[in-house]
Amino acid sequence: MSLDDVLILNAVSKAYGGRASMIEKAFGRRPKGLQAVREVSFTIRKGEVMGLVGESGCGKSTIARMAAGLLAPTGGEIGRNAAMREQMIFQDPFSSLNPRWRVRDIVAEPIRTHRLRPKKAIDERVAELLRQVGLSPEDGAKFPQAFSGGQRQRISIARALAGEPDFLILDEPTSALDVSVQAQILDLLRGFQAELHLTSLFITHNLPVVRLMADRIGVVYLGELVELAPTETIFHRPRHPYTRLLIDAAPDLDATDRSLHPIPGDLPDPSDPPSGCVFRTRCPFANERCAAERPELRTVETGQVRCHYDLDLSQRAAA
Ligand SMILES: Nc1ncnc2c1ncn2[C@@H]1O[C@H](COP(=O)(O)OP(=O)(O)OP(=O)(O)O)[C@@H](O)[C@H]1O
Ligand SMILES: [Mg+2]
Numbered sequence: 001m002s003l004d005d006v007l008i009l010n011a012v013s014k015a016y017g018g019r020a021s022m023i024e025k026a027f028g029r030r031p032k033g034l035q036a037v038r039e040v041s042f043t044i045r046k047g048e049v050m051g052l053v054g055e056s057g058c059g060k061s062t063i064a065r066m067a068a069g070l071l072a073p074t075g076g077e078i079g080r081n082a083a084m085r086e087q088m089i090f091q092d093p094f095s096s097l098n099p100r101w102r103v104r105d106i107v108a109e110p111i112r113t114h115r116l117r118p119k120k121a122i123d124e125r126v127a128e129l130l131r132q133v134g135l136s137p138e139d140g141a142k143f144p145q146a147f148s149g150g151q152r153q154r155i156s157i158a159r160a161l162a163g164e165p166d167f168l169i170l171d172e173p174t175s176a177l178d179v180s181v182q183a184q185i186l187d188l189l190r191g192f193q194a195e196l197h198l199t200s201l202f203i204t205h206n207l208p209v210v211r212l213m214a215d216r217i218g219v220v221y222l223g224e225l226v227e228l229a230p231t232e233t234i235f236h237r238p239r240h241p242y243t244r245l246l247i248d249a250a251p252d253l254d255a256t257d258r259s260l261h262p263i264p265g266d267l268p269d270p271s272d273p274p275s276g277c278v279f280r281t282r283c284p285f286a287n288e289r290c291a292a293e294r295p296e297l298r299t300v301e302t303g304q305v306r307c308h309y310d311l312d313l314s315q316r317a318a319a
Contacts, residue, residue: 013075051214087165093152104140110163150181207250229303
């Protein structure tokens, strides 16, 4: 791991063991497990915002929790830069804040845990953070229930910044919010990103959002990383058919249609994924080879792609 690497995932997998049903128990059968994440590899370098995008259930939160060290992988390795402090912002602003704590204690918690400030300076620091995220220091005396979803996400951001992170992991930080509130929170995050030179892993199902936020994008489908490339390259020269379909289906940033299943066809059952290429059941180009062989993640001119065919889909679309 070089000094500039913040996080390295090397063929990381996560299998959840299913719970046995009554019938399975009665017959002594093992429950169907679920491979939520399969051999995902990528490296995040200092100062960059790496985005991950994919449909609901594809394994994004599982990857986020493993990246944050909250969940152990069942396969592969995770390399972490010990000199970096990480903080995570969670998907659901309604369950991520302890309802029994006042906001000022929630925000102060990472400061206390990491002993970042002398005791007498904590109140002042909390007030400053609340102001920075657009709340008032008086809000510190209230409980989370007093706030809307957008305000709660501001509290989560203040709490994360209180930990003085070098590395921020954001799991769908705006997907529970209205479109107009989402724009405010994204602006706020972009401001901090630039000001504090934060390295981030930014996760979302929303393609326009990840385009706005990330320098590089990884596209995830059914637990697999199917494409990885710089942000504008992904949009102008997608190499994986799934990426192309996502781009064609993506609404504008301010659109009200925020469907989690933007492309035709159903997501296969993750406990019983297709043979060969996991995307083949929805792929317009799939053939027998795709059913028989699982493609490797290959390096191509634009980045990396997990597809048997090097389809330059920008040219195909233009033709
Ligand atoms: N604790 C768990 N036990 C068993 N299965 C789980 C568990 N957590 C997640 N899963 C399953 O693993 C798969 C990936 O879930 P995950 O929450 O990582 O997806 P996601 O991309 O974050 O989805 P969403 O967009 O809905 O947040 C899903 O099929 C989910 O049902
Ligand atoms: Mg999730």
